[in-house]
Amino acid sequence: MKIGLTTYSFDNKDFREQLSSMLKNGIKPDYILLHYGGKFKYNKGFNFLRKTLKQQRFKSLPFLLSYKKNKPSAPAKFKLSESDSKEVDNYISLANIINAKGINAPYTINKIRSLGVTMIACNGGRLHSDVLNISTAVFLNVHASKLPMYRGMNNVEWALWEHNEIYGTIHKISIGIDEGDILYQEKIDTSNIELKTISDYRQYCFFKSNEMMGMAIKDYFDKKLSFTKQDAPRAPIAQYYIMHPILKEYLQKRLAQK
Amino acid sequence: MIKSLLRYAKNFSISLLFTGERKIVLKDFRRFSLGRKVINNQVINPWSDKTYNEEERSEALTKAVNWLLHSQNSMSDDGFGSYHIINKWTTSYVETSGYIIPTLLKYAKKEQKNDIIKKLIASGDWLVSIQKPSGGWQGECIADNRPEVVFNTGQVIRGLLDIYLYTNDKKYLESATRSCDWLCSIQENEGYWKKFAFRGVPRVYDSYVDAPLLQTYKITKNELYKEKARKNLHWIIDNKQLENGWFEDCDNTIKRNDRPILHTISYTIDGLLDCGLLLNDKRIIDAATKSADKLFELFSKNKYLNGRYDRNWEGSESIICTGSAQIAIIWIKLFKLTKNIQYLNAAMKMNDILILIQDRSVKESLNTLGAMPGSYPIWGRYEPFSFPNWATKYFADSLLLEKECLKEALELSK
Numbered sequence A: 001m002k003i004g005l006t007t008y009s010f011d012n013k014d015f016r017e018q019l020s021s022m023l024k025n026g027i028k029p030d031y032i033l034l035h036y037g038g039k040f041k042y043n044k045g046f047n048f049l050r051k052t053l054k055q056q057r058f059k060s061l062p063f064l065l066s067y068k069k070n071k072p073s074a075p076a077k078f079k080l081s082e083s084d085s086k087e088v089d090n091y092i093s094l095a096n097i098i099n100a101k102g103i104n105a106p107y108t109i110n111k112i113r114s115l116g117v118t119m120i121a122c123n124g125g126r127l128h129s130d131v132l133n134i135s136t137a138v139f140l141n142v143h144a145s146k147l148p149m150y151r152g153m154n155n156v157e158w159a160l161w162e163h164n165e166i167y168g169t170i171h172k173i174s175i176g177i178d179e180g181d182i183l184y185q186e187k188i189d190t191s192n193i194e195l196k197t198i199s200d201y202r203q204y205c206f207f208k209s210n211e212m213m214g215m216a217i218k219d220y221f222d223k224k225l226s227f228t229k230q231d232a233p234r235a236p237i238a239q240y241y242i243m244h245p246i247l248k249e250y251l252q253k254r255l256a257q258k
Numbered sequence B: 001m002i003k004s005l006l007r008y009a010k011n012f013s014i015s016l017l018f019t020g021e022r023k024i025v026l027k028d029f030r031r032f033s034l035g036r037k038v039i040n041n042q043v044i045n046p047w048s049d050k051t052y053n054e055e056e057r058s059e060a061l062t063k064a065v066n067w068l069l070h071s072q073n074s075m076s077d078d079g080f081g082s083y084h085i086i087n088k089w090t091t092s093y094v095e096t097s098g099y100i101i102p103t104l105l106k107y108a109k110k111e112q113k114n115d116i117i118k119k120l121i122a123s124g125d126w127l128v129s130i131q132k133p134s135g136g137w138q139g140e141c142i143a144d145n146r147p148e149v150v151f152n153t154g155q156v157i158r159g160l161l162d163i164y165l166y167t168n169d170k171k172y173l174e175s176a177t178r179s180c181d182w183l184c185s186i187q188e189n190e191g192y193w194k195k196f197a198f199r200g201v202p203r204v205y206d207s208y209v210d211a212p213l214l215q216t217y218k219i220t221k222n223e224l225y226k227e228k229a230r231k232n233l234h235w236i237i238d239n240k241q242l243e244n245g246w247f248e249d250c251d252n253t254i255k256r257n258d259r260p261i262l263h264t265i266s267y268t269i270d271g272l273l274d275c276g277l278l279l280n281d282k283r284i285i286d287a288a289t290k291s292a293d294k295l296f297e298l299f300s301k302n303k304y305l306n307g308r309y310d311r312n313w314e315g316s317e318s319i320i321c322t323g324s325a326q327i328a329i330i331w332i333k334l335f336k337l338t339k340n341i342q343y344l345n346a347a348m349k350m351n352d353i354l355i356l357i358q359d360r361s362v363k364e365s366l367n368t369l370g371a372m373p374g375s376y377p378i379w380g381r382y383e384p385f386s387f388p389n390w391a392t393k394y395f396a397d398s399l400l401l402e403k404e405c406l407k408e409a410l411e412l413s414k
Helices: A013-024 A045-056 A061-066 A082-094 A106-114 A155-161 A198-221 A245-257 B002-017 B022-034 B054-073 B094-111 B114-129 B150-167 B170-186 B204-220 B223-239 B262-279 B282-302 B321-338 B341-358 B389-413
Strands: A002-007 A031-035 A097-100 A118-121 A137-143 A167-172 A182-187 B037-039 B042-044
Touching: A002 A013, A013 A082, A013 A198, A031 A106, A097 A106, A118 A198, A137 A198, A155 A198, A155 A245, A167 A198, A182 A198, A198 A245, A245 B341, A245 B389, B002 B022, B054 B094, B054 B114, B054 B341, B054 B389, B094 B114, B094 B150, B094 B389, B114 B150, B114 B170, B150 B170, B150 B204, B170 B204, B170 B223, B204 B223, B204 B262, B223 B262, B223 B282, B262 B282, B262 B321, B282 B321, B282 B341, B321 B341, B321 B389, B341 B389
Parallel strands: A002 A031, A002 A118, A031 A097, A118 A137
Antiparallel strands: A137 A167, A167 A182, B037 B042
16 A cells, blocks of 8 residues: 655645654655645646736735745744654655645546555645545545544634543544544643643644654554544534634633633 | 516615715625635635624624614604615514514613613503504504504514513503414414414414513413414424425515525524423424524535525525524524534624624714615615614624623633
């Protein structure tokens, strides 16, 4: 079985952390699928500029200008160490890069099919059913919360709001949001670290969740782990949605007082 | 079709050329037609990322209440009217004057505004004075001088019960019980109302009549009120609700009964929910929740709700502000019941949209300042170019309830 990762940028924090965790666990991905259709849909060069200006109505200009720069800087304790980051860069420079215009593009689908049996850790872009229906591929997602309890958006925030523990989960991507079979789930201990803001919690929890990717894949290959079905109902009301800013503000105040 | 187009053309040209409200129409034109963006083939509306803080929400509520009071001041009696950009003020609308009372009374008690309470008592007196000999209240505006209507009567009862509970003056309760007796006397054996129903056809939104009937039962202990309300509720959920939560016979027209407006869908759900809670009947609460959850799903997906929905919940027509506010109220009630914060979260997002609609940021007269239009944009098919008082009433209700529940949510999360 081939192992791969997808990303829309090599600077993507989640991608780098997942790749690092794979390398640490002795897993060398066979390919990296670099797609340009994830978070910001664009083509290279002129098309990128034209589309961005037209579709995003200039709002993406700051993104365009900062594209080559690193993504929002994370506090030192929540990001890869310099040596890990270097190892990731070295690996990328030698990796088999597959360039694609979009994660759901026909070219990408054909390319994934041609890879044979493969497991892909995905970053950025929502996968359509055409991609998810490729029978030879398993698409993995990192979810910084407990499943099936917290499906949807802003899960770290909602778990904090409800005074519940935060988990990291590696699961199969399915058509329904966060409903795929679970490969690995572990509680994230936040008691020994000073976290004061929502952003702190998010960065830390995603950092710890991304770290689980390499170990989960390794244990799957060693037959120590297998996929488990989620048995919770699929009702939309059982999902979580973007938290209203007023609720966020209250949560923020509560965290600061802690 | 041609008639409708001609009417729109007339309304557009008169409102733009001859009225002081042309700025409102132009504003909606700018933000609705030009403010929309298309990203990745999806229409992104201006409200997609607009949110309001607590202070702005309180301001919106105050403006809404002030407009309702201005509406009462603009009448020759003590009722509440609506404002139309071209036709100007209507006379007092009997039904809505009834159910505006609980909204303003709640606000006045909270803000300790005795002057508002005095005006509401005057409104209650006026409603008692125009009660028909049968016990019912007329449909539509007072000047229309229509016969009594079941639904409208139910809504006047809401106001009178609130005034009775506040003043303890028996005359309001007597008036309410007289109308409840009348409602019971004309209910069909099957459980629905046909005689004295709007357009003479049975409709499921009469669940919103059952709620005041049950409230009266709670005060008077007259078992007949409970029995009749229960009969109507069972007729609705056993015969008229589909498996997917949609209701048959839910529109207040004959022609478009296959895709009722959100306003009457909301009446139906709200009535069922209130009655389920009053009767402590899980089956009725579940029936209401089923439909409310479907609308929650549609709102979560589309970020707004359409004006009408067919039996497959396919939406059509633009936003109906009244219905949107009513659904927000239902979700907040469900939050109270289930403690599921997602209901409150969705209601707050819905209120963001409504505040944006109310916040026109143009110079306005007191006739429109703070008022909620029937539709968004203002030329939408429901109550076009108009500010019906019930839209502002439900908007104020939603903000009041949101404020109350936000406190509860914060307590729960402490």
